[in-house]
Amino acid sequence: LTTPERTTLLIAEDDAGILELITFRLGLAEYEILKATNGAEALRLATEHVPDLAVLDIMMPELDGLEVTRRIRANEITSRMPVILLTANVQEEDVSRGFDAGADDYMKKPFSPQELLSRVQAILGRR
Amino acid sequence: MLDEGSAREFDFLHVARLSDAISRLQTTQVSCVLLDLTLPDADGLDAVVQVRKAAPDVPIVVLNAHEDGLAIEAMRAGAQDYLVQGRVDSDLINRSIRYAIERKRVAQYLRAQQAVTRVLAESGTLEFVLPDVLRALGEILGWEAGALWTVAPDSDTLQCDGGWHASSVTSSEFAVFKANRMSSGDVPTRAWGESEESWVEDMLAAGGAPTASQADTRDDEQLRVAIWFPVLSGKNALGVMEFYSRTTRPSEKELIETTVAIGRQIGQFIERTEAEQAAERLKDEFLALVSHDLRTPLTSIKGFLEILLEGHAGDFSPDAHHFLEMIAAGTARLERLVGDLLFVAEVEAGRFSLDIGEVDLGELLEACVGAVRHRAKNKKIALTLDCGQSFKLAGDQDRLAQLFDNLLSNAIKYTPQGGSIELRASSEESVAVIELQDSGMGISPADQEHLFERFFRTSRAIDGTIPGVGVGLTVVKAIAEGHHGGISVDSKEDAGTTFRVELPFRGPQEAEVATTTVDTREAA
Numbered sequence: 001l002t003t004p005e006r007t008t009l010l011i012a013e014d015d016a017g018i019l020e021l022i023t024f025r026l027g028l029a030e031y032e033i034l035k036a037t038n039g040a041e042a043l044r045l046a047t048e049h050v051p052d053l054a055v056l057d058i059m060m061p062e063l064d065g066l067e068v069t070r071r072i073r074a075n076e077i078t079s080r081m082p083v084i085l086l087t088a089n090v091q092e093e094d095v096s097r098g099f100d101a102g103a104d105d106y107m108k109k110p111f112s113p114q115e116l117l118s119r120v121q122a123i124l125g126r127r
Numbered sequence: 128m129l130d131e132g133s134a135r136e137f138d139f140l141h142v143a144r145l146s147d148a149i150s151r152l153q154t155t156q157v158s159c160v161l162l163d164l165t166l167p168d169a170d171g172l173d174a175v176v177q178v179r180k181a182a183p184d185v186p187i188v189v190l191n192a193h194e195d196g197l198a199i200e201a202m203r204a205g206a207q208d209y210l211v212q213g214r215v216d217s218d219l220i221n222r223s224i225r226y227a228i229e230r231k232r233v234a235q236y237l238r239a240q241q242a243v244t245r246v247l248a249e250s251g252t253l254e255f256v257l258p259d260v261l262r263a264l265g266e267i268l269g270w271e272a273g274a275l276w277t278v279a280p281d282s283d284t285l286q287c288d289g290g291w292h293a294s295s296v297t298s299s300e301f302a303v304f305k306a307n308r309m310s311s312g313d314v315p316t317r318a319w320g321e322s323e324e325s326w327v328e329d330m331l332a333a334g335g336a337p338t339a340s341q342a343d344t345r346d347d348e349q350l351r352v353a354i355w356f357p358v359l360s361g362k363n364a365l366g367v368m369e370f371y372s373r374t375t376r377p378s379e380k381e382l383i384e385t386t387v388a389i390g391r392q393i394g395q396f397i398e399r400t401e402a403e404q405a406a407e408r409l410k411d412e413f414l415a416l417v418s419h420d421l422r423t424p425l426t427s428i429k430g431f432l433e434i435l436l437e438g439h440a441g442d443f444s445p446d447a448h449h450f451l452e453m454i455a456a457g458t459a460r461l462e463r464l465v466g467d468l469l470f471v472a473e474v475e476a477g478r479f480s481l482d483i484g485e486v487d488l489g490e491l492l493e494a495c496v497g498a499v500r501h502r503a504k505n506k507k508i509a510l511t512l513d514c515g516q517s518f519k520l521a522g523d524q525d526r527l528a529q530l531f532d533n534l535l536s537n538a539i540k541y542t543p544q545g546g547s548i549e550l551r552a553s554s555e556e557s558v559a560v561i562e563l564q565d566s567g568m569g570i571s572p573a574d575q576e577h578l579f580e581r582f583f584r585t586s587r588a589i590d591g592t593i594p595g596v597g598v599g600l601t602v603v604k605a606i607a608e609g610h611h612g613g614i615s616v617d618s619k620e621d622a623g624t625t626f627r628v629e630l631p632f633r634g635p636q637e638a639e640v641a642t643t644t645v646d647t648r649e650a651a
Contacts, residue, residue: 017427025430028439088422110426110462112433 007124008032008051012042012068013086014060018109022055025113026120039063043071046078053082053120058089058098066101073102082123086111136221145169145177152182156374159224160187162206164197172197172204179205184269186231188223190215207231236385239267243389247396252404253288260393261291268382270370272296272350274305277358277366277397285366295373296350304350304371324356324387326378352376356386360394368393407475414472421465429458463536466529467598471581474605481523481609483635488518488527488559492552495531499539507545514552518559520632522610527630530606533599534563534626540593541624542567554632558612561628569620578616579604603628611635 009031013019023033034051036042040062056065065085072078085098085106098106105119142148145166160178164171178187186207198209207227242263246256261273274290292301329351350371357364368390432455434440473479496512503510538548546566553560574585584597607614611631618624
């Protein structure tokens with residue numbers, strides 16, 4: 001179980017390489033990381049552990065990142081959890097669908113891990 | 128004389144003035160006009176012109192009082208034949224009328240076929256050209272209504288793609304008629320199934336019993352004559368085209384042959400446009416898929432490289448560090464290419480959106496030049512930026528960066544070792560003008576014509592085995608035009624190339640971009 005004083009992040013990404021990349025980079029910044037490789041698992045971890053922030057890939061098996069975001073927003077326990085979406089599609093309509101679903105920010109692939117860390121810190125700092 | 132002879136072949140209507148003839152032609156359908164040029168209110172050949180205008184499809188036989196050498200001119204004015212009184216008997220007149228009617232009819236068939244060819248030659252989908260095709264055929268060949276039925280997708284039933292009716296048929300009348308055609312089902316379906324044309328002189332007599340809605344219409348007011356013919360592509364029937372008329376009309380062999388030929392033409396058009404559309408869709412899907420599937424591994428490569436270069440996984444020897452930087456440069460190039468490919472797919476699909484904000488052009492150009500400076504240095508190319516003042520314009524920061532990055536990358540690619548590249552920015556009235564001049568290999572006039580086309584590569588680029596896929600300038604042009612600007616090129620072989628980009632300061636407004644997509648297909 002998570003220690004109360006450490007900030008916990010949920011990372012959901014079905015590509016093993018990218019999942020390890022994010023886990024490593026955000027782990028360097030002393031965050032506790034919860035890992036999920038599909039949308040259903042991500043949603044379960046989000047409601048069980050209520051992390052401080054979720055980074056969700058949009059294109060995932062079972063439930064996609066947009067649907068996971070919607071359900072996180074719809075659940076009272078997790079409704080205030082910040083969500084950053086990762087998208088390999090760069091069309092503006094995907095971006096706006098992400099915001100419509102309730103995401104706080106998004107990053108286009110390929111992204112810089114350093115940049116992702118900055119965005120995470122910015123959102124958590126705002127709260 | 129006209130009324131002589133035991134077997135009168137035609138009925139004649141006599142009028143004594145040209146004005147009477149014209150008004151009679153508005154109300155009465157005639158097969159041929161026998162025209163005397165000496166009518167009291169006629170002025171020589173002008174009579175032919177006026178009759179032709181009043182009745183474009185009715186043959187004219189000129190009957191003149193004396194030989195005046197006008198025969199050729201009369202034919203040019205629209206007459207089908209020219210006879211001189213005193214030299215003709217009733218047999219000759221009858222024959223002339225018969226021939227005139229025949230000639231006029233053949234000319235009409237030719238005209239119908241030409242009209243269809245012309246309409247189909249315009250680019251567009253079936254949906255776009257069908258109304259024109261139906262109207263051209265209906266009007267020229269004298270039908271009152273027509274429709275095209277094609278096979279509905281994923282089924283073996285016919286659906287109506289579109290109809291046309293002349294002003295003699297009301298819209299509601301035609302709608303009822305079409306609905307009945309659909310429900311009775313058998314007729315278009317039969318033509319389609321048998322791939323054969325058919326002429327029904329009277330649909331009512333042929334067993335197409337009037338339905339409830341038609342029952343209160345008098346028989347002689349109904350659309351009752353019909354011709355239908357399959358729309359063929361090879362032996363494959365794609366659908367059926369039909370034309371109808373109220374007045375009975377005997378079957379005409381030549382008309383059937385003409386319409387069958389037209390049916391083939393339309394069939395080929397449908398197949399061609401469908402194949403083109405399918406190919407376009409496949410290409411777009413392929414590009415989007417490739418770009419997406421390339422992005423995922425690129426994310427890992429780029430991300431882990433960054434972690435290694437930032438030293439988060441330990442130190443490297445100077446050589447190893449240099450090699451990592453080489454990998455990073457290659458990765459950046461790959462990333463740009465993937466971005467360009469996807470962008471081109473969006474542009475081709477007629478949609479890409481701009482994220483409009485205030486852009487500081489000076490800062491932007493400086494950043495773009497900075498990003499390629501090391502590449503220029505590696506080739507010992509002198510790279511200079513001349514941007515006297517600061518420009519602010521409305522635009523998409525990332526897309527404009529992509530535009531100048533593509534132009535600069537090209538310039539470096541096509542400029543030999545030791546050359547020079549100069550980027551200049553200035554303002555002209557309401558536009559910012561950015562010129563990029565290089566001392567490179569230049570572009571031949573023939574290649575300049577196709578320079579901005581997708582996947583086009585100059586002969587010199589191919590000969591010189593310079594890497595690239597030919598999307599960079601397509602992207603540049605689309606972005607410039609998306610900003611309501613443009614790009615032009617001035618180049619001489621072996622003397623270098625200058626690209627000139629113009630961007631209006633006001634550019635597209637945010638609201639406008641949010642609600643409309645930029646369609647650049649015409650430009651491509």
